[in-house]
Amino acid sequence: MAPSENPVTRRGYHCQGQPGLVRVNLSPMDCQNPALAANVNGAGKLTQKSCPTRDDDWRSCLLSEAHPVLRAICAVLLLLVVYSRPASCEVPKGTWLLANRVAMQVFDCSGLLCGKIVWLARPRTTAGRPDVDHLNPDPKLRERPLCGLTILWGLRPNGPGHWSNGWLYDPHDGHTYNVTAELTSPNRISARVYRGVPTFGRTEMLIRDPHLSFHRHC
Numbered sequence: 001m002a003p004s005e006n007p008v009t010r011r012g013y014h015c016q017g018q019p020g021l022v023r024v025n026l027s028p029m030d031c032q033n034p035a036l037a038a039n040v041n042g043a044g045k046l047t048q049k050s051c052p053t054r055d056d057d058w059r060s061c062l063l064s065e066a067h068p069v070l071r072a073i074c075a076v077l078l079l080l081v082v083y084s085r086p087a088s089c090e091v092p093k094g095t096w097l098l099a100n101r102v103a104m105q106v107f108d109c110s111g112l113l114c115g116k117i118v119w120l121a122r123p124r125t126t127a128g129r130p131d132v133d134h135l136n137p138d139p140k141l142r143e144r145p146l147c148g149l150t151i152l153w154g155l156r157p158n159g160p161g162h163w164s165n166g167w168l169y170d171p172h173d174g175h176t177y178n179v180t181a182e183l184t185s186p187n188r189i190s191a192r193v194y195r196g197v198p199t200f201g202r203t204e205m206l207i208r209d210p211h212l213s214f215h216r217h218c
Contacts, residue, residue, distance in 0.1 A: 090157070092183055095119065096206040098191075101172060103212060104152060113163050113181075115152035123147060123216050135174030146171055147218030155181060168193055177201070 095118060097103045103119035123146075125131055133149065136142050155166030161183035168179040168191070180198070181191045187208040194201020 090160070092189065092208070094208040095210075095212070096189065096208055097210045097212070098206050099172075099204055102146075102151070103210070104206075106152070109153065111157075112153070113155035113157070113166065114150055116148055116150045117146055117218060118148075119212050119217050120146060121216065123218065133171050133174075135171060137174055152179070155179065181206075 091108045091113065092106055095103050095105055096115070097119075101121045102117055104115035105118045106113060106115045108114070120131060123131055131146050132142065133144050133146055134142050136144075149169075149171070151169040151171065153167055155163035158164050162181070164180040166179045166181070168177045169175075170177065170193075175195070177193045177195055178198075178201075179191055179193050181189050184190045189206040189208075191204045191206060192198050192201055193204055
């Protein structure tokens with residue numbers, strides 16, 4: 001069989017044969033298969049063509065008999081792949097009470113932490129209507145219901161139980177604040193709420209799954 005007709009079609013490597021160069025695509029594991037090496041047009045040695053891009057293949061590259069310089073390059077690229085991945089967002093599940101006025105359901109939003117209102121201390125106005133965002137600085141938004149409103153967004157994980165660079169909208173005053181948060185115990189989150197400079201802000205404690213009045217749920 002001519003070299004161009006070789007049926008082996010696996011990816012990533014080539015064979016050095018006798019007397020010339022015979023190229024086929026092989027996987028890293030094929031390098032450890034002497035029977036395959038002996039059956040590819042008389043090839044007596046498998047040599048590496050290039051390092052594939054998947055993590056598993058980079059590790060295989062490091063374990064292969066590649067040139068030391070190539071193995072060093074693979075090691076650097078593997079470290080870049082591993083340490084460039086963003087921290088995972090571990091969502092603190094449950095309902096969290098904030099300032100005894102509002103409770104939020106926290107959820108993952110594209111790798112960030114967000115929260116929406118699921119309980120209000122005053123879910124209805126004195127007229128019996130569902131409470132609305134009447135203090136919003138945008139007049140067009142002042143009639144939107146508070147129940148179900150996302151008031152926490154953009155909190156980015158920067159370590160186990162730590163989040164930063166987020167935003168908190170407080171319907172009690174209509175202002176939007178910067179916020180960072182830390183899980184200080186299994187059922188408590190300490191949130192630093194501020195505008196511009198954390199030093200001049202305030203600390204709010206969020207309590208997980210408190211006993212809430214059922215009729216005030218959204």
